[in-house]
Amino acid sequence: MDFLSDVIYLDNNATTRVAPEVVEAMMPAFGPQYGNASSMHTFGGQMGRCLEEAREKCAAFVNADPSEIIFTSCATESDNAAWYSATETQPEKRHVITTKVEHSANIAYGHYLEDKGYEVTWLGVDANGRMDLDELDRAIRPDTALVSVMFANNETGTVFPIEKIAQIVKSHGVQLHVDAVQAAGKEVIDLKKLPIDYLAIAGHKIHAPKGIGLLYLRKGTRFRPFIRGGHQERGRRAGTENVPYIIGMGKACELAAAGLREERVRLAALRDRLQEGLLAAIPDCKINGDQEHRLPNTLNISFEAVEGEALLLQLDQYHICASSGSACTSGSLE
Incomplete structure (x- = not known):
């Protein structure tokens, strides 16, 4: 070694x-506290409470309501779920806007929609990685279902002016998805102030394990689940909850917020x-x-x-x- x-x-x-504190918080759920959080018995209920405590910590991290937090397997799933829901709940709108410098999850979904007959506007950036906000404003149309942008770029580190972007998008009444994977833990994210509909975070970028992420879904936003099955996550993301990793995600958010x-x-x-x-x-x-x-x-x-x-x-x-x-x-x- x-x-x-x-x-x-x-x-x-x-x-x-x-983080060591994250590992320590997770360990009981790998051993004696192994109940299914969806079970009705006391043993399962104990894990259900742990899950909800973690949800509260994640919500506090981005200043959201706990009911607006959906746990996923990763940010790629969160991104895909946002694109899927925004387009499926607005079938009459066949236009989406994103940038050429997004994470591959969003680039790939944009190409997938193009293959299905959608029109995708790919916004460029200047030599310093900055968006042209006037170009964004001009690109939005009555049939635009979604604008999807990253909070900060993972390669250059350029931070996009999310507050200004949100103001432009919402002035047209269009849904906004933000990939905040690189910004989480490095920039202040206040979802009470930012009118964002969907926001994705990956646990492994903030010292939680790989294999856990979250999707913020603003209250009142129409949603169609990407993964169907059981009633988990209030029917918004089916599948037995990965409670140990969810606990780790909550602890990581708590640590990141504190420091x-x-x-x-x-x-x-x-x-x-x-x-x-x-x-x-x-x-x-x-x-x-x-x-x-x-x-x-x-x-x-x-x-x-x-x-x-x-x-x-x-x-x-x-x-x-x-x-x-x-x-x-x-x-x-x-």
Whole structure:
């Protein structure tokens, strides 16, 4: 295990280490507290209470009502569920708007809808990864079912002006889906202030395990479940609840909420120290993305005449973990 002790891990936008406090909170549900949260007996009811306590923590993390939180297996499922529901509940609307820099889950669903005859408007970004809000405003039509954008980009760290985007989208009476996977735990998310209909978060990006996520569904938004079966999650997501992981998600949200402001300052200082060191030591390198509006933990830098894969392989020999693209596409070096 000496290798692991020497690792310099700079790939937290791909996944994070599960926090020790999260592991500790989960352990009883892997052992003596193994009841089915949907069962009517006391043993099952105990797990049901644990599930609802976790839901309350997740809701508090984004300033939502607990009834607006749906647990899923991952953010990809949450994203798919949002797109599915928005289009299925508005069959008369055959137009969707998203951006060209979204997570692959949203890009793929957009192409799926195109194959079904929908029209998808793919908005571009400028050299710094910023959206043109006037272009968004002009793109919305009476038959637009959904606008789907990310809160912050996982590669450049550019943070989109979600409040302004929401104001534009809602001025047209259109539903808004936000992929907040990279923003969660790094940016303040207040869903009492932001008129968002759907919002996705992944547990493994905030020090919870892989295999758990959530979908925020604003109260009053029409919803058609993506997964059908039992009555779990108030009939909105069928399947036996993964209570250990849900407990872990709740604990991770609790930890992230408690230390958010301090962690932002700490991460930004580390990012800026790395950036300054690289710029001072290496000629012909360039910082990519919006340096004014970006995640505190993310640095995207390119080096002239250096190929990304070769650099990553060299860094790996020194036990330094980084990425040349998003986790969903880095295997193909897209």
